[in-house]
Amino acid sequence: MSSATDSGEIPITVDFSGGLEMLFDNQRRHSVSLPAVGTGGQPANIAFLIQHLCKNFMKDPRAELFVLDNHIRPGILVLINDADWELEGEEAYEIQPHDNILFVSTLHGG
Protein backbone atom coordinates (compact mmCIF):
# COMPACT_ATOMS: atom_id res chain seq x y z
CA MET A 1 0.00 0.00 0.00
CA SER A 2 2.93 2.35 -0.47
CA SER A 3 3.77 2.07 -4.13
CA ALA A 4 4.29 5.78 -4.68
CA THR A 5 6.14 6.83 -1.57
CA ASP A 6 9.47 6.66 -3.42
CA SER A 7 8.68 9.77 -5.40
CA GLY A 8 7.10 11.42 -2.38
CA GLU A 9 3.98 12.31 -4.32
CA ILE A 10 0.92 10.42 -5.45
CA PRO A 11 -0.50 11.39 -8.85
CA ILE A 12 -4.31 11.40 -8.79
CA THR A 13 -7.20 13.12 -10.53
CA VAL A 14 -9.80 15.02 -8.57
CA ASP A 15 -13.17 15.96 -10.05
CA PHE A 16 -15.69 18.46 -8.80
CA SER A 17 -19.28 18.61 -9.93
CA GLY A 18 -22.80 19.51 -8.91
CA GLY A 19 -21.74 23.13 -8.44
CA LEU A 20 -18.53 22.54 -6.47
CA GLU A 21 -16.44 23.39 -9.51
CA MET A 22 -17.41 27.00 -8.78
CA LEU A 23 -15.18 26.89 -5.70
CA PHE A 24 -12.25 25.46 -7.63
CA ASP A 25 -11.59 27.89 -10.42
CA ASN A 26 -14.65 26.73 -12.37
CA GLN A 27 -12.63 23.75 -13.40
CA ARG A 28 -14.12 20.30 -13.21
CA ARG A 29 -11.00 18.14 -13.37
CA HIS A 30 -7.73 18.75 -11.56
CA SER A 31 -4.55 16.71 -11.74
CA VAL A 32 -3.15 16.61 -8.25
CA SER A 33 0.22 15.46 -6.99
CA LEU A 34 -0.56 14.66 -3.41
CA PRO A 35 2.28 14.39 -0.86
CA ALA A 36 2.45 10.71 0.00
CA VAL A 37 2.77 11.40 3.69
CA GLY A 38 0.16 13.40 5.54
CA THR A 39 0.61 16.02 8.22
CA GLY A 40 0.74 13.50 11.06
CA GLY A 41 3.30 11.32 9.27
CA GLN A 42 0.74 8.74 8.19
CA PRO A 43 0.01 7.77 4.58
CA ALA A 44 -2.07 10.31 2.70
CA ASN A 45 -5.76 9.63 3.10
CA ILE A 46 -8.97 11.37 2.07
CA ALA A 47 -8.95 13.62 5.14
CA PHE A 48 -5.50 14.84 4.16
CA LEU A 49 -6.57 15.27 0.53
CA ILE A 50 -9.44 17.51 1.64
CA GLN A 51 -7.04 19.72 3.61
CA HIS A 52 -4.67 19.76 0.68
CA LEU A 53 -7.42 20.82 -1.74
CA CYS A 54 -8.63 23.58 0.55
CA LYS A 55 -5.11 24.92 0.96
CA ASN A 56 -3.87 24.67 -2.59
CA PHE A 57 -6.77 24.50 -5.00
CA MET A 58 -9.71 26.40 -3.61
CA LYS A 59 -10.11 29.76 -5.33
CA ASP A 60 -13.17 30.88 -3.45
CA PRO A 61 -13.29 32.33 0.06
CA ARG A 62 -16.43 30.35 0.90
CA ALA A 63 -14.63 27.27 2.21
CA GLU A 64 -17.67 26.44 4.34
CA LEU A 65 -19.46 25.36 1.18
CA PHE A 66 -16.98 22.50 0.95
CA VAL A 67 -15.82 21.84 4.50
CA LEU A 68 -17.68 22.28 7.79
CA ASP A 69 -16.00 21.67 11.15
CA ASN A 70 -13.02 20.10 9.40
CA HIS A 71 -15.15 17.51 7.66
CA ILE A 72 -16.67 17.43 4.23
CA ARG A 73 -19.94 19.33 4.27
CA PRO A 74 -22.96 17.04 4.67
CA GLY A 75 -24.72 16.80 1.32
CA ILE A 76 -21.49 16.47 -0.66
CA LEU A 77 -20.94 12.96 -2.00
CA VAL A 78 -17.45 11.55 -2.34
CA LEU A 79 -16.78 8.84 -4.90
CA ILE A 80 -13.50 6.97 -4.88
CA ASN A 81 -12.95 5.40 -8.30
CA ASP A 82 -16.71 5.65 -8.80
CA ALA A 83 -17.53 3.93 -5.51
CA ASP A 84 -19.30 5.65 -2.63
CA TRP A 85 -16.62 6.51 -0.09
CA GLU A 86 -18.80 4.92 2.58
CA LEU A 87 -17.79 1.60 1.02
CA GLU A 88 -14.11 2.51 1.15
CA GLY A 89 -13.56 3.75 4.66
CA GLU A 90 -14.46 7.41 4.12
CA GLU A 91 -11.81 9.85 5.40
CA ALA A 92 -9.48 7.03 6.41
CA TYR A 93 -9.16 5.63 2.90
CA GLU A 94 -5.50 5.68 1.89
CA ILE A 95 -5.03 7.28 -1.49
CA GLN A 96 -3.48 5.09 -4.20
CA PRO A 97 -1.67 6.27 -7.32
CA HIS A 98 -4.01 7.14 -10.21
CA ASP A 99 -7.08 7.15 -8.00
CA ASN A 100 -9.94 9.27 -9.18
CA ILE A 101 -11.73 11.13 -6.42
CA LEU A 102 -14.99 12.85 -7.27
CA PHE A 103 -16.69 15.39 -5.04
CA VAL A 104 -20.25 15.97 -6.13
CA SER A 105 -22.61 18.31 -4.37
CA THR A 106 -26.27 17.48 -3.93
CA LEU A 107 -26.90 20.89 -2.42
CA HIS A 108 -27.32 23.03 -5.47
CA GLY A 109 -30.46 23.59 -7.42
CA GLY A 110 -31.25 23.51 -11.06
Next chain:
Amino acid sequence: MAPALCVNCKTERALIKRPKNHAKLCKVCFIAIFEDEVHHTITSSQLFQPGEKVAIGASGGKDSTVLASVLKTLNERHEYGLDLVLLSIDEGIKGYRDDSLETVKRNAVQYDMPLTVVGYDELYGWTMDQVVETIGKKGNCTYCGVFRRQALDRGAKMLGIKHVVTGHNADDVAETVLMNLLRGDLARLSRSTSIVTGDDRSEVKRSKPLKYSYEKEIVLYAHHKKLDYFSTECIYSPEAFRGSARSLIKQLERVRPTAILDIVRSGEDMARLVPGESPSSCACKGNKTSPMVPAEDDIGGCGSQNGRTSGNEMAAMDKQLRENEAHEGLEVDVAMVMSESKNNGVKKHKEVPIRSGNGTSKSAPRQVRGNCSRCGYMSSQEICQACMLLEGLNKNRAQIQI
Protein backbone atom coordinates in the same frame (compact mmCIF):
# COMPACT_ATOMS: atom_id res chain seq x y z
CA MET B 1 -10.57 -2.96 2.46
CA ALA B 2 -11.67 -5.78 0.16
CA PRO B 3 -14.19 -4.56 -2.37
CA ALA B 4 -17.73 -5.44 -1.38
CA LEU B 5 -19.92 -7.33 -3.83
CA CYS B 6 -23.36 -6.23 -4.90
CA VAL B 7 -25.98 -7.82 -2.61
CA ASN B 8 -28.34 -8.14 -5.55
CA CYS B 9 -26.35 -9.84 -8.31
CA LYS B 10 -23.55 -11.02 -6.03
CA THR B 11 -21.07 -10.77 -8.88
CA GLU B 12 -20.24 -7.16 -9.58
CA ARG B 13 -18.37 -4.81 -7.30
CA ALA B 14 -20.67 -2.67 -5.16
CA LEU B 15 -20.41 1.05 -5.92
CA ILE B 16 -23.44 2.39 -4.10
CA LYS B 17 -24.50 2.19 -0.49
CA ARG B 18 -28.18 2.96 -0.31
CA PRO B 19 -29.18 5.47 2.36
CA LYS B 20 -32.58 3.89 2.95
CA ASN B 21 -31.39 0.40 3.88
CA HIS B 22 -27.58 0.39 3.62
CA ALA B 23 -27.77 -2.14 0.77
CA LYS B 24 -24.59 -2.28 -1.27
CA LEU B 25 -25.29 -2.37 -4.99
CA CYS B 26 -23.38 -2.40 -8.24
CA LYS B 27 -24.07 0.23 -10.85
CA VAL B 28 -26.37 -1.86 -13.05
CA CYS B 29 -28.47 -3.19 -10.15
CA PHE B 30 -28.68 0.27 -8.60
CA ILE B 31 -30.03 1.84 -11.78
CA ALA B 32 -32.56 -0.97 -12.22
CA ILE B 33 -33.75 -0.82 -8.60
CA PHE B 34 -33.97 2.98 -8.61
CA GLU B 35 -36.18 2.83 -11.70
CA ASP B 36 -38.27 -0.01 -10.30
CA GLU B 37 -38.97 1.96 -7.16
CA VAL B 38 -40.12 5.01 -9.08
CA HIS B 39 -42.30 2.70 -11.18
CA HIS B 40 -43.75 1.28 -7.97
CA THR B 41 -44.54 4.79 -6.69
CA ILE B 42 -46.21 5.65 -10.00
CA THR B 43 -48.33 2.52 -10.22
CA SER B 44 -49.27 2.28 -6.55
CA SER B 45 -50.39 5.92 -6.50
CA GLN B 46 -52.05 5.58 -9.91
CA LEU B 47 -50.35 8.77 -11.01
CA PHE B 48 -50.95 8.44 -14.74
CA GLN B 49 -53.70 7.48 -17.16
CA PRO B 50 -52.87 5.82 -20.48
CA GLY B 51 -52.75 8.41 -23.24
CA GLU B 52 -52.26 11.24 -20.78
CA LYS B 53 -50.22 14.23 -21.88
CA VAL B 54 -47.79 15.12 -19.12
CA ALA B 55 -45.51 18.14 -18.80
CA ILE B 56 -42.25 17.67 -16.94
CA GLY B 57 -41.31 20.85 -15.08
CA ALA B 58 -37.71 21.05 -16.27
CA SER B 59 -35.03 23.34 -14.88
CA GLY B 60 -31.99 21.58 -16.29
CA GLY B 61 -31.02 20.62 -12.74
CA LYS B 62 -30.38 17.14 -11.43
CA ASP B 63 -33.88 16.38 -10.18
CA SER B 64 -35.87 17.31 -13.25
CA THR B 65 -33.25 15.82 -15.56
CA VAL B 66 -33.38 12.51 -13.71
CA LEU B 67 -37.18 12.70 -13.71
CA ALA B 68 -37.27 13.20 -17.47
CA SER B 69 -34.81 10.37 -18.03
CA VAL B 70 -36.58 7.93 -15.71
CA LEU B 71 -40.04 8.77 -17.03
CA LYS B 72 -38.90 8.28 -20.60
CA THR B 73 -37.37 4.92 -19.67
CA LEU B 74 -40.40 3.73 -17.70
CA ASN B 75 -42.89 5.03 -20.25
CA GLU B 76 -41.22 2.88 -22.87
CA ARG B 77 -40.50 -0.11 -20.65
CA HIS B 78 -43.92 -0.37 -19.04
CA GLU B 79 -45.97 1.16 -21.83
CA TYR B 80 -47.59 3.88 -19.77
CA GLY B 81 -48.73 5.43 -23.03
CA LEU B 82 -47.74 8.92 -21.88
CA ASP B 83 -47.10 11.85 -24.14
CA LEU B 84 -44.20 13.57 -22.36
CA VAL B 85 -43.14 17.17 -22.93
CA LEU B 86 -40.69 19.49 -21.18
CA LEU B 87 -41.91 22.74 -19.68
CA SER B 88 -39.40 25.29 -18.40
CA ILE B 89 -39.84 28.56 -16.62
CA ASP B 90 -37.62 31.52 -17.37
CA GLU B 91 -37.69 33.74 -14.31
CA GLY B 92 -35.78 36.45 -16.10
CA ILE B 93 -32.60 36.42 -14.03
CA LYS B 94 -29.59 37.26 -16.17
CA GLY B 95 -26.61 35.01 -15.64
CA TYR B 96 -28.63 32.39 -13.78
CA ARG B 97 -31.21 30.76 -15.97
CA ASP B 98 -29.44 31.12 -19.29
CA ASP B 99 -27.05 28.21 -18.83
CA SER B 100 -29.64 25.91 -17.35
CA LEU B 101 -32.06 26.65 -20.18
CA GLU B 102 -29.30 25.61 -22.56
CA THR B 103 -29.15 22.32 -20.66
CA VAL B 104 -32.91 21.86 -20.99
CA LYS B 105 -32.62 22.47 -24.72
CA ARG B 106 -30.04 19.69 -24.94
CA ASN B 107 -32.27 17.44 -22.81
CA ALA B 108 -35.12 18.03 -25.24
CA VAL B 109 -32.93 16.61 -28.00
CA GLN B 110 -31.50 13.80 -25.84
CA TYR B 111 -34.94 12.62 -24.70
CA ASP B 112 -36.74 13.50 -27.90
CA MET B 113 -39.33 15.60 -26.08
CA PRO B 114 -40.74 18.93 -27.24
CA LEU B 115 -39.75 21.88 -25.05
CA THR B 116 -41.74 24.97 -24.16
CA VAL B 117 -40.24 27.88 -22.22
CA VAL B 118 -42.53 30.42 -20.57
CA GLY B 119 -41.13 33.60 -19.10
CA TYR B 120 -42.22 35.70 -16.14
CA ASP B 121 -42.03 38.70 -18.43
CA GLU B 122 -44.70 37.40 -20.80
CA LEU B 123 -46.87 36.05 -17.97
CA TYR B 124 -46.60 38.89 -15.48
CA GLY B 125 -44.92 41.77 -17.25
CA TRP B 126 -42.04 41.55 -14.80
CA THR B 127 -38.74 39.71 -14.90
CA MET B 128 -37.22 38.78 -11.54
CA ASP B 129 -34.37 41.17 -12.33
CA GLN B 130 -36.92 43.97 -12.50
CA VAL B 131 -38.66 42.76 -9.32
CA VAL B 132 -35.37 42.83 -7.44
CA GLU B 133 -34.58 46.25 -8.85
CA THR B 134 -37.86 47.44 -7.38
CA ILE B 135 -38.12 45.66 -4.02
CA GLY B 136 -34.51 44.74 -3.31
CA LYS B 137 -33.04 41.30 -2.78
CA LYS B 138 -34.75 40.46 0.45
CA GLY B 139 -38.12 38.86 0.11
CA ASN B 140 -37.73 38.28 -3.60
CA CYS B 141 -37.91 34.49 -3.15
CA THR B 142 -41.54 34.89 -2.12
CA TYR B 143 -42.36 36.64 -5.38
CA CYS B 144 -40.44 34.13 -7.40
CA GLY B 145 -42.08 31.19 -5.61
CA VAL B 146 -45.63 32.50 -6.01
CA PHE B 147 -44.99 33.35 -9.65
CA ARG B 148 -43.40 30.00 -10.39
CA ARG B 149 -46.27 27.97 -8.98
CA GLN B 150 -48.67 29.69 -11.31
CA ALA B 151 -46.25 29.81 -14.22
CA LEU B 152 -46.04 26.03 -14.50
CA ASP B 153 -49.84 25.75 -14.42
CA ARG B 154 -50.28 28.50 -16.97
CA GLY B 155 -47.64 27.03 -19.23
CA ALA B 156 -49.39 23.67 -19.02
CA LYS B 157 -52.74 25.26 -19.81
CA MET B 158 -51.25 26.98 -22.83
CA LEU B 159 -50.21 23.54 -24.04
CA GLY B 160 -53.57 21.99 -23.23
CA ILE B 161 -51.93 19.77 -20.60
CA LYS B 162 -53.63 18.89 -17.33
CA HIS B 163 -50.79 17.22 -15.46
CA VAL B 164 -47.41 18.63 -14.48
CA VAL B 165 -44.79 16.46 -12.80
CA THR B 166 -41.97 18.02 -10.82
CA GLY B 167 -38.65 16.67 -9.61
CA HIS B 168 -39.26 17.15 -5.89
CA ASN B 169 -37.43 14.40 -4.06
CA ALA B 170 -37.59 12.85 -0.58
CA ASP B 171 -35.12 15.38 0.80
CA ASP B 172 -37.27 18.26 -0.49
CA VAL B 173 -40.39 16.78 1.07
CA ALA B 174 -38.60 16.11 4.37
CA GLU B 175 -37.31 19.67 4.35
CA THR B 176 -40.78 21.07 3.83
CA VAL B 177 -42.28 18.80 6.49
CA LEU B 178 -39.66 20.04 8.91
CA MET B 179 -40.22 23.68 8.01
CA ASN B 180 -43.96 23.41 8.49
CA LEU B 181 -43.46 21.54 11.73
CA LEU B 182 -41.21 24.34 12.97
CA ARG B 183 -43.82 26.89 11.91
CA GLY B 184 -46.60 24.94 13.59
CA ASP B 185 -48.42 24.81 10.28
CA LEU B 186 -49.92 21.34 10.29
CA ALA B 187 -52.37 22.04 7.47
CA ARG B 188 -49.56 22.97 5.14
CA LEU B 189 -47.43 20.14 6.46
CA SER B 190 -50.16 17.73 5.53
CA ARG B 191 -50.52 19.13 2.03
CA SER B 192 -46.79 19.12 1.43
CA THR B 193 -46.59 15.36 1.93
CA SER B 194 -49.17 14.64 -0.73
CA ILE B 195 -47.85 13.07 -3.91
CA VAL B 196 -50.59 14.69 -5.98
CA THR B 197 -51.84 18.23 -5.56
CA GLY B 198 -54.55 20.04 -7.42
CA ASP B 199 -57.97 18.61 -8.18
CA ASP B 200 -60.60 18.59 -10.89
CA ARG B 201 -61.37 22.24 -10.26
CA SER B 202 -57.80 23.39 -10.55
CA GLU B 203 -57.46 22.27 -14.16
CA VAL B 204 -53.83 21.32 -13.77
CA LYS B 205 -52.75 18.67 -11.32
CA ARG B 206 -49.25 18.35 -9.95
CA SER B 207 -47.41 15.27 -8.87
CA LYS B 208 -44.01 14.28 -7.54
CA PRO B 209 -42.97 10.85 -8.83
CA LEU B 210 -39.57 11.15 -7.08
CA LYS B 211 -41.16 11.86 -3.71
CA TYR B 212 -39.57 8.76 -2.17
CA SER B 213 -36.23 9.05 -3.97
CA TYR B 214 -33.24 10.23 -1.98
CA GLU B 215 -31.44 13.24 -3.36
CA LYS B 216 -28.23 11.28 -2.95
CA GLU B 217 -29.52 8.52 -5.19
CA ILE B 218 -30.81 11.01 -7.74
CA VAL B 219 -27.33 12.51 -7.99
CA LEU B 220 -25.76 9.04 -8.19
CA TYR B 221 -28.28 7.98 -10.83
CA ALA B 222 -27.41 11.05 -12.89
CA HIS B 223 -23.72 10.36 -12.38
CA HIS B 224 -23.79 6.69 -13.30
CA LYS B 225 -26.09 7.23 -16.27
CA LYS B 226 -23.93 10.19 -17.30
CA LEU B 227 -26.91 12.49 -17.58
CA ASP B 228 -26.40 16.03 -18.73
CA TYR B 229 -27.49 18.38 -15.97
CA PHE B 230 -26.58 21.79 -14.71
CA SER B 231 -26.05 22.94 -11.14
CA THR B 232 -26.46 26.53 -10.24
CA GLU B 233 -27.30 28.79 -7.40
CA CYS B 234 -29.71 31.63 -7.75
CA ILE B 235 -27.82 34.90 -7.59
CA TYR B 236 -30.55 36.37 -5.39
CA SER B 237 -30.53 33.27 -3.25
CA PRO B 238 -30.96 33.62 0.46
CA GLU B 239 -33.94 31.79 1.76
CA ALA B 240 -32.55 31.37 5.22
CA PHE B 241 -35.19 29.23 6.85
CA ARG B 242 -35.25 26.63 4.11
CA GLY B 243 -31.47 26.69 4.07
CA SER B 244 -31.34 25.88 7.77
CA ALA B 245 -33.88 23.09 7.40
CA ARG B 246 -31.86 21.68 4.53
CA SER B 247 -28.58 21.77 6.46
CA LEU B 248 -30.23 20.06 9.39
CA ILE B 249 -31.59 17.31 7.18
CA LYS B 250 -28.24 16.72 5.55
CA GLN B 251 -26.58 16.54 8.95
CA LEU B 252 -29.18 14.07 10.16
CA GLU B 253 -28.67 12.00 7.03
CA ARG B 254 -24.97 11.79 7.78
CA VAL B 255 -25.65 10.29 11.19
CA ARG B 256 -28.73 8.30 10.31
CA PRO B 257 -29.50 8.04 6.59
CA THR B 258 -32.97 6.59 7.08
CA ALA B 259 -33.98 9.84 8.81
CA ILE B 260 -35.05 11.44 5.52
CA LEU B 261 -37.63 8.85 4.55
CA ASP B 262 -38.64 8.61 8.21
CA ILE B 263 -39.45 12.33 8.21
CA VAL B 264 -41.45 11.91 5.00
CA ARG B 265 -43.38 9.02 6.55
CA SER B 266 -43.89 10.93 9.79
CA GLY B 267 -45.25 13.80 7.72
CA GLU B 268 -47.69 11.44 6.02
CA ASP B 269 -48.76 10.01 9.36
CA MET B 270 -49.25 13.47 10.84
CA ALA B 271 -51.21 14.42 7.73
CA ARG B 272 -53.68 11.67 8.55
CA LEU B 273 -54.31 13.32 11.90
CA VAL B 274 -55.09 16.69 10.38
CA PRO B 275 -58.85 17.04 10.03
CA GLY B 276 -60.03 17.07 6.44
CA GLU B 277 -56.59 16.39 5.05
CA SER B 278 -56.35 13.41 2.85
CA PRO B 279 -52.78 12.27 2.76
CA SER B 280 -51.54 10.38 -0.15
CA SER B 281 -49.57 7.30 0.35
CA CYS B 282 -48.63 4.19 -1.41
CA ALA B 283 -51.64 2.12 -2.38
CA CYS B 284 -49.90 -0.92 -1.05
CA LYS B 285 -50.45 0.47 2.41
CA GLY B 286 -54.18 0.12 1.89
CA ASN B 287 -55.03 3.51 0.48
CA LYS B 288 -56.48 2.79 -2.93
CA THR B 289 -57.47 6.25 -3.94
CA SER B 290 -55.21 8.92 -5.25
CA PRO B 291 -56.32 11.85 -3.17
CA MET B 292 -55.62 15.35 -4.24
CA VAL B 293 -55.16 18.53 -2.36
CA PRO B 294 -55.08 22.14 -3.48
CA ALA B 295 -51.93 23.01 -5.31
CA GLU B 296 -51.49 26.48 -3.93
CA ASP B 297 -49.31 25.37 -1.09
CA ASP B 298 -47.19 23.02 -3.05
CA ILE B 299 -43.59 22.74 -2.03
CA GLY B 300 -41.73 25.95 -2.53
CA GLY B 301 -38.02 26.36 -2.67
CA CYS B 302 -35.91 27.26 -5.58
CA GLY B 303 -32.61 25.60 -4.97
CA SER B 304 -31.17 28.47 -3.02
CA GLN B 305 -30.21 26.53 0.02
CA ASN B 306 -27.13 27.98 1.47
CA GLY B 307 -28.88 30.54 3.59
CA ARG B 308 -26.09 32.98 3.97
CA THR B 309 -28.06 35.91 5.23
CA SER B 310 -31.02 36.38 7.46
CA GLY B 311 -34.40 36.26 5.82
CA ASN B 312 -36.48 38.33 8.17
CA GLU B 313 -38.15 40.40 5.53
CA MET B 314 -38.90 37.40 3.47
CA ALA B 315 -40.41 35.74 6.51
CA ALA B 316 -42.48 38.83 7.14
CA MET B 317 -43.75 38.81 3.58
CA ASP B 318 -44.53 35.14 3.88
CA LYS B 319 -46.43 35.80 7.07
CA GLN B 320 -48.37 38.61 5.50
CA LEU B 321 -49.37 36.43 2.58
CA ARG B 322 -50.47 33.74 4.92
CA GLU B 323 -52.53 36.08 7.02
CA ASN B 324 -54.21 37.30 3.90
CA GLU B 325 -55.38 33.83 3.17
CA ALA B 326 -58.89 33.63 4.50
CA HIS B 327 -59.10 30.73 6.87
CA GLU B 328 -62.40 29.65 5.47
CA GLY B 329 -61.76 25.99 5.48
CA LEU B 330 -60.25 23.84 8.08
CA GLU B 331 -57.26 24.84 10.06
CA VAL B 332 -55.76 23.41 13.14
CA ASP B 333 -57.17 24.84 16.33
CA VAL B 334 -54.11 26.85 17.16
CA ALA B 335 -54.20 28.55 13.79
CA MET B 336 -57.89 29.32 14.25
CA VAL B 337 -57.39 30.96 17.58
CA MET B 338 -54.50 32.96 16.25
CA SER B 339 -56.21 34.08 13.10
CA GLU B 340 -59.38 34.99 14.95
CA SER B 341 -57.51 37.10 17.39
CA LYS B 342 -55.70 38.85 14.55
CA ASN B 343 -58.34 39.23 11.90
CA ASN B 344 -61.66 40.57 12.99
CA GLY B 345 -63.47 40.27 9.73
CA VAL B 346 -62.69 36.66 8.99
CA LYS B 347 -65.61 34.49 8.13
CA LYS B 348 -66.73 31.81 10.55
CA HIS B 349 -64.93 28.53 10.48
CA LYS B 350 -66.85 25.47 9.60
CA GLU B 351 -66.97 22.70 12.11
CA VAL B 352 -65.68 19.51 10.62
CA PRO B 353 -65.50 16.32 12.60
CA ILE B 354 -62.14 14.72 13.02
CA ARG B 355 -61.94 11.60 10.96
CA SER B 356 -61.24 8.22 12.40
CA GLY B 357 -58.25 7.97 10.11
CA ASN B 358 -59.05 4.59 8.62
CA GLY B 359 -58.32 5.91 5.17
CA THR B 360 -61.77 5.28 3.72
CA SER B 361 -63.32 8.71 4.02
CA LYS B 362 -63.21 11.06 1.10
CA SER B 363 -61.29 14.27 1.16
CA ALA B 364 -63.25 17.00 2.86
CA PRO B 365 -63.22 20.51 1.45
CA ARG B 366 -60.69 22.48 3.32
CA GLN B 367 -60.60 25.77 1.54
CA VAL B 368 -63.37 27.42 -0.33
CA ARG B 369 -61.94 27.47 -3.77
CA GLY B 370 -62.80 29.86 -6.50
CA ASN B 371 -60.96 31.83 -9.08
CA CYS B 372 -59.03 35.03 -8.89
CA SER B 373 -61.25 37.87 -10.04
CA ARG B 374 -58.35 39.39 -11.96
CA CYS B 375 -56.51 36.61 -13.69
CA GLY B 376 -58.93 33.72 -13.32
CA TYR B 377 -56.33 31.51 -11.72
CA MET B 378 -57.53 29.14 -9.02
CA SER B 379 -57.52 30.93 -5.70
CA SER B 380 -59.14 30.61 -2.31
CA GLN B 381 -59.40 34.38 -2.17
CA GLU B 382 -60.93 37.11 -4.27
CA ILE B 383 -57.52 38.00 -5.63
CA CYS B 384 -54.77 35.40 -5.99
CA GLN B 385 -51.34 35.77 -4.42
CA ALA B 386 -49.62 36.54 -7.70
CA CYS B 387 -52.07 39.35 -8.52
CA MET B 388 -51.66 40.76 -5.01
CA LEU B 389 -47.90 40.85 -5.40
CA LEU B 390 -48.23 42.30 -8.89
CA GLU B 391 -50.48 45.04 -7.60
CA GLY B 392 -47.79 46.08 -5.15
CA LEU B 393 -45.13 45.92 -7.82
CA ASN B 394 -47.14 47.89 -10.34
CA LYS B 395 -47.87 50.61 -7.76
CA ASN B 396 -44.16 50.84 -7.15
CA ARG B 397 -43.43 51.06 -10.83
CA ALA B 398 -46.01 53.82 -11.22
CA GLN B 399 -44.44 55.75 -8.38
CA ILE B 400 -41.01 55.41 -9.88
CA GLN B 401 -42.26 56.59 -13.25
CA ILE B 402 -43.91 59.66 -11.70
